[in-house]
Structures are given as C-alpha cells and as structure tokens.
Amino acid sequence: MQSSPNSSSGKLIIRTVAAWLVALILFFPLLFLAVTAFKTEGQAIAVPSLWVFTPTLENFVEVQARSNYLHFAWNSVVTSVVSTVLGLLIAAPAAYSMAFSPTKRTKDILMWMLSTKMMPAVGALVPIYVIAQTAGLLDTKFALIVVFTMSNLPIMVWMLYSHFKDIPHEILEASRMDGANLWDEFRHVLLPLGMGGLASTGLLCLVLAWNEAFWALNLGSAKAGTLATLVASYSSPEGLFWAKLSAASLMAIAPIIVFGWFSQKQLVQGLTFGAVK
C-alpha cells in the first residue's frame, strides 16, 4: 500500500508549520529581549508592547559607561574558558580509566558523582563561602574557576565516559601492540576518535560556566564579577530598568551565541566523525 503524494505533502506541511511554531515559541523571549534593548525606557514599559519604533543605541552606551562591560566580559571569558580546560584535563583521564579499566565500583562512583549535582547549590554555599573567605579568595577569578570546574566535573566525566565507552577497547589494545605508550595512545587514537565527545563536552561546560549566576553572584560580584553579575546589577534597589537590563543581557549572551553558532559546524562534524567505526 502506498500513500498518495497529496497526503504525504499534507503531512509535510503540518510538520513544517509545527516545527516553525515551536521554534518561534522558543525563540520569542530572546527576540523580545533583543527588541527591548533598542527601545527607550519609556517605550520598554509601554502596554501593549511597541513593535514599531525608532531604535536607539543609548542603552548599550549607558551600560558600558555605567558598569564597564568589557571588565565583566573579560572575567566571563577567563573563568569559563579556564574552568572548561581545567575540567577537561581532570575529567578526560577519569573517564578514560572508568571506560577502559572499569572495576566493580565504577558504576557506583559515577552515580555518586552525579548525585552531587542533585544537591541544591545553596546547600554548599556556607561552607564554600567560609573556605573562600578564610583563604582570602573572595571576589577572585581563581575562586570562581575552582567552583565552576568542580560543579561541572560530574557532567564532564559522565559525558566523556559515555563517549569513550563507544570506542572499541580493542582499538586501544591494538595501538599498544603497535608499540604505543600511554601518550601515543592518547594522541593518535583516543584524541581523534574521542574528539566529538571532547568538543561537545567542552562546549556544553563552557556555556554552563558562562551562564553560571549563583556562585558568580555569591563569591565575586565586583572585581571578579562575570557578565551574569552585570545583568543582575540592573535589577537594583533603584528599580527595574527594562531597556538597560535587556541591553546588558543581550551583551552578556551575545558572545556565547556567536561562539555557539560557529562551533556548531565543528561540533556536528566532530560528532559524526566519532560515530564512524
């Protein structure tokens, strides 16, 4: 039995419309944010919302003038990149040993690591704050890097573990038989075959660290403040400034969106590459 061309193209239309609809619903807040960023404060609170207006850049100028955007942006770049690299350096060997020389307790350790993510962050706030204070690390990038790395490690180990699991063990053994030491094995076999996994794990953790607000606000809001703290500072006791808040938010997420856009290709490439056996 064959379905007529009419009914299959009808299905296609319904699917296309549904896909666009879902995409628009997901994208709408972002669009609204972007539009609001170019309004004056007065236009921003107008009800119903204005969609036709003369765009202005004054919010962006003011955000930079009032709170030195570049300073926060630099902090965001440093903390997220360094914590991601550090996390990969720690997680990759851990995932390697768990995937290729598992013991009876490997699954338990993985579950335990994941379970730490189930605890609300605020549960660890007091001890970590006290430690940071005692060590004189409050409001330093170093403290944020350590905390971001720690909080992302369970996810990194899990992701890399499942990626490494897909690499047949015998390929690594074959390289050992071919005379590869641990470093050769890593460089010539594990790295190229696990590149997709390493890239997607790294990217995800970069985004998580970039967007992290809880620890950034609590451990470093001035000198070490990230863009998340910059955004938060616009909902202040002076009241809500929607247009400036939107401009600051847009500036905060813009770099990571641009980065994600460009790395998408690499990411997809990396993923299909890893899938080829």
Added chain:
Amino acid sequence: MAFLELKGVEKFYGKLRAIKGVNLAINKGEFIVFVGPSGCGKSTLLRMIAGLETINGGQLMLDGKDITHEPSSKRDLAMVFQSYALYPHMTVEENMSFALRLAKVAPEVIKEKVSKAAEKLNLTSYLERTPKALSGGQRQRVAIGRAIVRQPKVFLFDEPLSNLDAALRGQTRVEIAKLHRELGATTIYVTHDQVEAMTLADRVVVLRDGMIEQVGTPLELYDRPANRFVAQFIGMPQMNVLPVGMFPKAGNVYEVGIRPEHLTIVGANEGQLRGTIELIEALGNETLIHVNLGTAMIIVRQYERTRSQLGEQVGVQFDPAHLHRFDKEGKAILDGNKLAGAAA
C-alpha cells in the same frame, strides 16, 4: 633453547584461578595453535603473552629475556584481533604504517615495507581507503598487513577468521598458511575451529579449564590422544567412547574409544558389535551412520554410499589395533594390555 617460553604461568580473576600454571616452550619459526572449548582460557593465555592481561604468577621468557611484566608496547609482538581493531580514522596505509611511524622508522623505509606487504596481501589499490570502505575480508587482510610490516618477534592471532563467512574463512586460512611459509615467523594462533588447528599448526596445544591437556603435532593428537578429552575434542564427528563392559575386561581399562572411520557396517550376524541404525547422514563425500548399541550410541563413517536402511539390524566391525584405551581418570593407556578384539 626455546624462543618463547611460559614457565608456570598463572592468572587469577579475584579468587578464580583462570590459568593454572601453564608450561610451554615454543621454538623459533613454529606455528602454534591454541584450541579448546569456549572458556578454556586460550584467549586469556594469548592476551597474557601479548601483555594485555597481567601475569599473576610464573614467568614469560622471549628470546632469552624475561618479559613477564613488560608492557605490551615493549614486547615486540604483533596481534591480529578477532574484530580486526583497525584505526577507523586512518587510511589502510596509515593503519599499516602506524607501528613503524611510532618507532620513528625513516619514511622511505616505511613506504617500501608497506607497499611490499600491500602487494603480498592484494591491498595495493586500497591503500588510500579508510577501513569502513572495505569488506570484511579486506579488513582482515589489513589487520594481517599491519602485523607483518613490523616484522615482530612473534605473531599473535586471536580467532582471526571467526567473523568471516565460510568460503572466505577457507580462503584466508590458506593465505595465512602461505604467509607463514614465506615469512617463517613464530606464530601463536587461537581458534576453536579444529580444522584451522589441524591445517595450520606445527604443534597444537589443547587447553581445558586453564590447563594444557596435550601438546603435539596435529596427527599425534589425532592418532595418540593423551586422554579422553583430547580424543573427543579432536576429530569431527568425535571419537566414539564406550564403557569397557562391552569388551572383555583388560587391566585398568575403564573406557574404550574408536574413531568413526575405523568402524565398518557389516551383516547383522558379523562384526564385534550389534545394533540398530537410528540415523543416516548422507553428506555426499561421506556417510555418517548412527547405530544404537542398546546401551550406547556410536557413529560409523564410511566413504561409500550406503544401502542400509533406518531401523535395520546391523553388525559393526573394527580392527582392534585402532582402539584407544582410557583409565578411570580418562588418561590414555598407551602400552597397557592389548585388548582382545572380540566383543562380549
């Protein structure tokens, strides 16, 4: 002196003693085949030689050097895996040259060695392809090529043909035999297929439960098995083993064995054994006739077509010189009392 020597080699998995003090001396250039039922430890033993499993006891000597605790990368052995284990991100050429590149061999030398091996294995036109663009047989040849370009001290094969279909398996088996003749390299080959064992080996090592049951040339194992296990493991269909009660009692003989081809179907009142035909398997080149003796079943192999019918009463005849005798523990009694030929 032996080239590769295992001295009381042991392997434990927790409390389980998987390899139980194996002693074996392999000479340079020999083709050794490990056979045994699944779980007998043949692959484990090979992987211990390869350095992919740790050795928990005993000693492993290669060319006069103790390599018991050397890492795989320093043992100078090459291995062909059952799953081929080619590097998926490298071309055939890169796969074959990987070991030489790691060893920092000069590029011209690598090129020459790889093209020589590729020629030998009919891979020259595939050098630029990646493994996923190759058929199973070609992948297997690349895996073999990867091993031979290195000219290692010993080749290790771990059931290399079991992923190929029957026709290709036969063909590759012949190629491996030819390669070994040409290269004369010391080889250890693991298989559960006794045809591979019989046709390839200079000497066969039969393993069971982590222990060596017998070491010998293929025909030695076939003609003079050391025990009941080897007698029944080597040979298809397996040797008929009957309780000695069916024969006149002699010495400490407990069971008697005879190969199917040493039995002949004769008239109902002739021969030393009597029974009824239960099944006839006509395979074209041979016929396997299953005869029910009342207390036991035996298989008779004949190379002529049979006129016998199912359910027919027949006699079975044999030459007593072909009998194998086993004691209560299953050990072969090689020069014990000759058993009288007449059946009870």
